[in-house]
Amino acid sequence: MALDSKVPKGPIKDKWTEYKNHINLVNPANKRHIDVIVVGTGLAGGSAAATLAELGYNVKAFCYQDSPRRAHSIAAQGGINAAKNYQGDGDSTYRLFYDTVKGGDYRSREANVYRLAEVSANIIDQCVAQGVPFARDYGGLLDNRSFGGVLVSRTFYAKGQTGQQLLLGAYSAMNRQIARGKIQMYNRHEMLDVVKVDGKARGIIARNLITGEIERHSAHAVVIASGGYGNVYFLSTNAMGSNATAAWKIHKKGAYFANPCYTQIHPTCIPRSGDYQSKLTLMSESLRNDGRIWVPKNMEDVLAIREGRKKPTDLSEDERDYYLERRYPAFGNLVPRDVASRAAKERCDAGYGVNATGEAVYLDFASAIERYGKEQARIQNIENPSAQKIYDLGKAIVEAKYGNLFQMYEKIVDEDPYKTPMMIYPATHYTMGGVWVDYNLMTTVDGLYCIGEANFSDHGANRLGASALMQGLADGYFVLPYTIGDYLANDIRTGAIPTDTKEFDEAEKGVKDMIDFFINNKGQHSVDYYHKKLGKIMWDKCGMSRNEQGLKEAMAEIKALREDFWKNVKVPGSANEMNPELEKAARVADFLELGELFAKDALNRNESCGGHFREESVELDGEQKGEAKRNDKDYAYVAAWEYKGEPADAVLHKEELEFNDIELKQRSYK
Amino acid sequence: MNLTLKIWRQKDSNAKGQMVDYKVTDISEHMSFLEMMDVLNEQLIASGEEPVAFDHDCREGICGMCSMYINGEAHGPDRGVTTCQLHMRMFNDGDTITIEPFRAAAFPVIKDLVVDRTSFDRIQHAGGYISVNTSGNTQDANNIPISKHAADEAMDAATCIGCGACVATCKNSSAMLFVGAKVSQYALLPQGQVEAADRVRNMVAQMDLEGFGNCTNTGACEIECPKGISLENIARMNRELMKAQF
Ligand SMILES: Cc1cc2nc3c(=O)[nH]c(=O)nc-3n(C[C@H](O)[C@H](O)[C@H](O)COP(=O)(O)OP(=O)(O)OC[C@H]3O[C@@H](n4cnc5c(N)ncnc54)[C@H](O)[C@@H]3O)c2cc1C
Ligand code: SF4
Ligand code: FES
Numbered sequence: 001m002a003l004d005s006k007v008p009k010g011p012i013k014d015k016w017t018e019y020k021n022h023i024n025l026v027n028p029a030n031k032r033h034i035d036v037i038v039v040g041t042g043l044a045g046g047s048a049a050a051t052l053a054e055l056g057y058n059v060k061a062f063c064y065q066d067s068p069r070r071a072h073s074i075a076a077q078g079g080i081n082a083a084k085n086y087q088g089d090g091d092s093t094y095r096l097f098y099d100t101v102k103g104g105d106y107r108s109r110e111a112n113v114y115r116l117a118e119v120s121a122n123i124i125d126q127c128v129a130q131g132v133p134f135a136r137d138y139g140g141l142l143d144n145r146s147f148g149g150v151l152v153s154r155t156f157y158a159k160g161q162t163g164q165q166l167l168l169g170a171y172s173a174m175n176r177q178i179a180r181g182k183i184q185m186y187n188r189h190e191m192l193d194v195v196k197v198d199g200k201a202r203g204i205i206a207r208n209l210i211t212g213e214i215e216r217h218s219a220h221a222v223v224i225a226s227g228g229y230g231n232v233y234f235l236s237t238n239a240m241g242s243n244a245t246a247a248w249k250i251h252k253k254g255a256y257f258a259n260p261c262y263t264q265i266h267p268t269c270i271p272r273s274g275d276y277q278s279k280l281t282l283m284s285e286s287l288r289n290d291g292r293i294w295v296p297k298n299m300e301d302v303l304a305i306r307e308g309r310k311k312p313t314d315l316s317e318d319e320r321d322y323y324l325e326r327r328y329p330a331f332g333n334l335v336p337r338d339v340a341s342r343a344a345k346e347r348c349d350a351g352y353g354v355n356a357t358g359e360a361v362y363l364d365f366a367s368a369i370e371r372y373g374k375e376q377a378r379i380q381n382i383e384n385p386s387a388q389k390i391y392d393l394g395k396a397i398v399e400a401k402y403g404n405l406f407q408m409y410e411k412i413v414d415e416d417p418y419k420t421p422m423m424i425y426p427a428t429h430y431t432m433g434g435v436w437v438d439y440n441l442m443t444t445v446d447g448l449y450c451i452g453e454a455n456f457s458d459h460g461a462n463r464l465g466a467s468a469l470m471q472g473l474a475d476g477y478f479v480l481p482y483t484i485g486d487y488l489a490n491d492i493r494t495g496a497i498p499t500d501t502k503e504f505d506e507a508e509k510g511v512k513d514m515i516d517f518f519i520n521n522k523g524q525h526s527v528d529y530y531h532k533k534l535g536k537i538m539w540d541k542c543g544m545s546r547n548e549q550g551l552k553e554a555m556a557e558i559k560a561l562r563e564d565f566w567k568n569v570k571v572p573g574s575a576n577e578m579n580p581e582l583e584k585a586a587r588v589a590d591f592l593e594l595g596e597l598f599a600k601d602a603l604n605r606n607e608s609c610g611g612h613f614r615e616e617s618v619e620l621d622g623e624q625k626g627e628a629k630r631n632d633k634d635y636a637y638v639a640a641w642e643y644k645g646e647p648a649d650a651v652l653h654k655e656e657l658e659f660n661d662i663e664l665k666q667r668s669y670k
Numbered sequence: 671m672n673l674t675l676k677i678w679r680q681k682d683s684n685a686k687g688q689m690v691d692y693k694v695t696d697i698s699e700h701m702s703f704l705e706m707m708d709v710l711n712e713q714l715i716a717s718g719e720e721p722v723a724f725d726h727d728c729r730e731g732i733c734g735m736c737s738m739y740i741n742g743e744a745h746g747p748d749r750g751v752t753t754c755q756l757h758m759r760m761f762n763d764g765d766t767i768t769i770e771p772f773r774a775a776a777f778p779v780i781k782d783l784v785v786d787r788t789s790f791d792r793i794q795h796a797g798g799y800i801s802v803n804t805s806g807n808t809q810d811a812n813n814i815p816i817s818k819h820a821a822d823e824a825m826d827a828a829t830c831i832g833c834g835a836c837v838a839t840c841k842n843s844s845a846m847l848f849v850g851a852k853v854s855q856y857a858l859l860p861q862g863q864v865e866a867a868d869r870v871r872n873m874v875a876q877m878d879l880e881g882f883g884n885c886t887n888t889g890a891c892e893i894e895c896p897k898g899i900s901l902e903n904i905a906r907m908n909r910e911l912m913k914a915q916f
Contacts, residue, residue: 051804066725067791069832070733086812122806129808131800131861133825140815158825164732165828172799179795187788210780239727273700278708279729408731411748411755412702477804526715528708572720577682578781580723581715 003256003640003655006438007111012661013093016115019439020482024489031056034488035219035496037204039191039246041068043163043469044452045225046170047476053182054173055481057488060217061174062186062206064241064583069171072227072239073472076163077284077405079145079155080469082120087144091152093117098662099150100467103336104432104460105610105630106664107259109638109657111439112457119478120470124156126477130169134158145286146334147465155466160284160404166469170476189215190583191246192511194222194253194448195503201250201448202497203504205511209583212576214511216504218497220488221447223480224250225472228431228453230263232591232598233543234535236428237269237282243587244594247435247454255443256640256653258436258456260594261602264463264611265544266429267293267340270412271360280427281412283363284405285465288333290368290398291422293340295352295361297321302352312354312362312421323347331669338462338611338628339669341426345544348425355423364421369394426544430468432459432611433601436640436655440483441475444640447487451475456638461610515575518585523568527584530565534558534588534595542595546602547615554599555648562592596647601639604652607631623670632664671697671763675710677722678770680779683786687779689768699759703746704729704736706758724783731755731896734831737838738783739770744835744894752833752896772838776845776881787834789880790848796876797869798852800861820858827854829897836891836899842883847891849877850903857910867914874911 008019026034034057038049041063049061063071083096096117101108124142128134134156135143144153158165177183188209195203195218203218229244230236251257268283296302296312297319304310323343325332335343344361347353354360373394377385385393395418399406406417413423435443435450437457443450452472459467541554565588573579608617608628617629638655672695680687694710701709704726711721727735736753740746746756761767769783777785802808828851836847853870856862862869885904892901 047804054804065727065733065735066787067832069791070727070735072728072733074733074831075728075730084811119806124811125808126802126804126806128811128814129800129802129861131824131856131859133821133828133855133859134811135825136816136818136821138818140817140821141812159829161732161829164831165825168828172794173804175791175794176799176801185791187791239733240729241727274698276698276701276705276709278702278705281730407750408755411751411757414700414757414759478806526712528712570715572715572718578723578784581721 003436003653004438005109005655006440007109008439012111012114015111016118023482023486026485026489026492028056030492032058033495034058034491035060036221036223036484037217037219038062038223038225039204040071040225040227040452040454041174042071042073042225042227042452043166043170043472044476045223046071046167046174047473048223048225048451048480049183050170050173050177051477051481052484053177053180059177059183060186060219061183062189062191064188064190064209066187068174068185068187069168071167072242073167073469074164075237075239076469077160077282078147078286079157079162079466080123080166081147081154081464081466082124082156082470083117083154084121084124086142087153089152091154095152096120096154100458100464101460101662102665102667103462103464105462105667106460106632106636106659107262107609107638107657108458108460110659110661114661115479116458116471116474119474122478123470123473127166127169130172132158132165132169145289147285150464157286160402163469166473170473192249192586193507194250195507196253196445197497197501197503200446203499205507207511210578212574212579214508216499216508218499220491220494220497221449221484223449223451223484224435224454225452225476226454228434229591229594230428230431232534232595233428233538234531235272235277235280235539237266237280240279243590245587245590247450248590248594250435250443250445250448250450252643254445254643255448255450256436256642257434257597258638258640259433259461259601260598260641261542261605261612262432262461262610263428264337264430264432265341265426267337267344267426268363268424269427269429270409271355271423271425272357281408282427282429283409283422283424285337287363287402287405288340290401291333291363291365292322292367293324293333293361293363294320294322295347295354299351302354305354306356328669335669336462336464338613342544342613344426359425360423361425362421363424365398365417366421369398369418372397430463432456432461432463436638440486441480442483442487449480449484451480461612514586515582518569518571518582519575521569521571523570525568526570527581527588530561530569531584531588531591533561534592537561538595538598542599542602545613545615548603551599551603555596555603558592558596558599559648562596565589565592593647597641597650600648600650601641604639605635607635609635624666624668630666636664671699671758671761673697673761674766676766676768677783679722679782682781683778697758699757701758702729702754703740703756703758704754722783723781726754729754732831734833737772737785737833739772739838741768744772744838745896749893750896750898752831772834774837774843774882776843777834777837787832789882790832790834790845792880793845793849793873793876794852797865797872800856801865814860816859824855824858827851827858827899827903830899831897833896835894835896837882839890839894840883841888841890842886844885844891845877845882846885846904846907847895847899847901849873850907851899853907853910854903857906866910870907870910871914
């Protein structure tokens, strides 16, 4: 099947408006006869469910947690972008569009990104109307901060809990519809397969995680909003339950999976402390606005610090290597995430890591505390302030900005980051790859949609900070509710979809067989044993830098691990009860397939772009020597994979990317 | 360090539960409490026993999913943290730790340490929202300035993670801190004014219906709340309720 992105004709700035003017609508009376399933209640799924219900559709929403309010969007800290230009610093729809395409290293679809930038401003209006308590300045207007990789302040935030507040906003909108009976909420339910009837998505099979019951749910369309697959690395900043199952199951039923190798390894996470580590904690990128990143210049100091003979604060300015400021004078500590992460890895690989594992660099707030302290002294007319006074005044400002993050750090690491620099190291954080969708956010299966982090659409090979929340809400509040109507307009006379059909029988049988296998296998190794092994292969061979040999090894090793899993995995308990190990087993089974496709995709893409760094593709000389080298001639396409049984046999379909409104340039943050 | 754990085991909501003793060894002080529980569970799986079911997801103190009652305190001995943020450095070698589910009539046990907190959701369905359509056809976000002070206070109330520690801690199993936080968030913002009276009436009515107790001002909830939600929110809710009754 040829990929058709269905991008409307016309100038980019008119496409969305024109499109909306000409699509089919479903009249309100008919919407009452149409059911839509939404899997996931994060920013994307929550906002979509609320909006679809408000428009009049009957929505059934699913999440695996005990409440929609706990979706992993809750953990987003830093903020959400919108082209409001409230700061008057020259921001505009075009600039946000441009930054996102450039930040994504020219591997995203122009028309989708433009639409995202276009609806971004409206998200803020919507959220404020819902009672989202964004940060404000003393004049009572909304405050902004700037985020890595851009030159304007367009990020709206609610302390360090922006995702939480936005999600609670979407959750409140859902609550209103749940109260009206327009959303039927299924908490503690996990979707384990999609059901297709006559080629169209018409329902799902879900497991009730309390009773273990396998349930059939039908609808006229199915929307997947199940988040990203970062947990394929075992350790990531994702929640423990974050999984690829919904996305992977639809892939196996015909939805192409795009650019799986595009993952974001976030530069500012708390380093790993031991083998028992179960997850990694992000320190918001906003910290890079005020923190300076460094390692010692001299190896003696590195060793002295590791052995506890010296403290980082003992080192003078010229004994420190502020390597981002050194290598990228124009952007300094605010280079995009992929660049910052690789630079940290480069220093640590060279032996300059500052903790026992050798995998940590410093993020230092001393300069910021001093700068803010002096500024405050001036504002408050304090003459000749003492060093302590300056510190106290500065600390108060830093505390107001990042207090909760500093507290979080201290609780985990047991060190006071106001006194000694934080230690950070990159960790898997976000997956730009995902289910392929067209302009309508429909997958390659009719009536099957995919939104939020689960799809591949807007961030290309690298996502800019504060853009995922924007995309999730744009998809859910403002895009999908329109585009899905165009499809559902053909279903007004279909009537309810029955679940006592052979398609549902078959899908249910597949799910039950899998569960029976796990329960009866009685193997030797726990699910985590496999997940950790998979994570190690992914991190070592499909991590921040990749090469042909490593990727080939990864494919073989993952395949072998998967075969072993299906022979020797051990799942305690039974099928008809709450069984967290069984839940994990089903998720890891899918990661074990996705991981291999990931490596295959990375192997296919013999260029460095965004988060995907191929050691074979670097600049050989000039100012950019050693930096990532993109190859537009051969790889300016979306790699969409079709499932054919084994991940290694997946078939590649290319969506060529056309850039009419932005000139392709090599990224430079020098 | 080596520890003895006394853990509540209960097969399902109908079963009778009991405390069971377990031993774990070589626990690092840098582990989080839940990582210690992971070690225990791996041990149980290896020896063919059923692992302990417990709720958790984000493991960074924001989703509100984790919910253990540890040594007689919701989320354990540390202050301002959830169970997933509790670290083993708070304990000593040789300690015995008792681990129970959150207990309240409105939070029935589902299995082991997992409880059903959907009563919280139902309170939110009753009024935890502003009735604005999600189409985005609203006024510009900066049309109504909101004083920084009010916005910050609303934000402080809005940081409640819905964990239920306040209920588990309260001798009356009152949900006033949780409900007060939501009522306050909206009461402090101009957008929340239009429906203020109905909101507080309906949410409080649902709270009573779910079987949560009354507040007798012991203040224990505020101490155990991982997000530092202040008792002022309860006072504000009571004021709002008074206003709503006239
Ligand atoms: C620590 C952290 C900080 C971040 N900070 C920022 C930031 O500051 N700014 C920004 O823009 N982005 C940030 N991001 C990224 C952003 O938060 C996510 O990309 C975004 O929230 C994803 O939203 P979502 O709705 O697509 O998925 P999620 O919020 O992950 O929701 C997934 C939903 O799917 C459900 N689900 C999954 N699988 C199944 C299944 N099989 N059956 C049923 N239900 C299922 C879950 O229950 C959940 O409801 C951050 C991410 C992390 C991890
Ligand atoms: S008020 Fe505090 S203790 Fe109660 S649910 Fe909210 S965060 Fe938890
Ligand atoms: S697991 Fe999310 S708050 Fe503890």
